[in-house]
Amino acid sequence: DAGVTQSPTHLIKTRGQQVTLRCSPKSGHDTVSWYQQALGQGPQFIFQYYEEEERQRGNFPDRFSGHQFPNYSSELNVNALLLGDSALYLCASSPGLATETQYFGPGTRLLVL
Amino acid sequence: GDSVTQMEGPVTLSEEAFLTINCTYTATGYPSLFWYVQYPGEGLQLLLKATKADDKGSNKGFEATYRKETTSFHLEKGSVQVSDSAVYFCALSLNQAGTALIFGKGTTLSVSS
Numbered sequence: 001d002a003g004v005t006q007s008p009t010h011l012i013k014t015r016g017q018q019v020t021l022r023c024s025p026k027s028g029h030d031t032v033s034w035y036q037q038a039l040g041q042g043p044q045f046i047f048q049y050y051e052e053e054e055r056q057r058g059n060f061p062d063r064f065s066g067h068q069f070p071n072y073s074s075e076l077n078v079n080a081l082l083l084g085d086s087a088l089y090l091c092a093s094s095p096g097l098a099t100e101t102q103y104f105g106p107g108t109r110l111l112v113l
Numbered sequence: 114g115d116s117v118t119q120m121e122g123p124v125t126l127s128e129e130a131f132l133t134i135n136c137t138y139t140a141t142g143y144p145s146l147f148w149y150v151q152y153p154g155e156g157l158q159l160l161l162k163a164t165k166a167d168d169k170g171s172n173k174g175f176e177a178t179y180r181k182e183t184t185s186f187h188l189e190k191g192s193v194q195v196s197d198s199a200v201y202f203c204a205l206s207l208n209q210a211g212t213a214l215i216f217g218k219g220t221t222l223s224v225s226s
Contacts, residue, residue, distance in 0.1 A: 004156075033212075033214075035214075040219075041218055042117075042202050042217050043157070043214070044216075045214060048213060056213050058213060101147075102159075102214060103159070104157040104158070106155060106156040
């Protein structure tokens, strides 16, 4: 049984560019959350998707957007990249919106130059 | 606002020593509490959780008790091993229209033989 998978593993972009990160949830999970983890810090919640809708959002600008597909996989899009967007982006899944235990993927490390 | 505060690291111990990592929280409601562990180069793994006051979570020799009166959820292990070296994150979830996790900054544990 595959766990949460994310792609790509690493990515290098320049300021002003746009990036799309992808996540496949653990089998049987229908809720996907995204987190940003800056170096040496704890993860910060970006948003959560359930039934293809954004259900909860953290304190991130509109440059951060997402999407959930009918197969429950998800994308995180970041526009107009800033140097400060360099971080590890973690995807987490859970079996239901009300289920608090989340299972994390290995993350995508984004470097913005 | 809602937040989690962890003791500053790094924590350096010898094998078989006793471990305590302090965690306190501020929350407007009645949160569930979690400890996650992040091994080098990997994503977050759930270590243990507690969903109500006085609950004790335990896993792999680690324990933490949900103390509402002191708003704490300290992580303990009686005898650490080199393989326990990792970054430990305390987190809470308020389960309000979603299950966003709020993390502390993490505590690095280094165990030497």
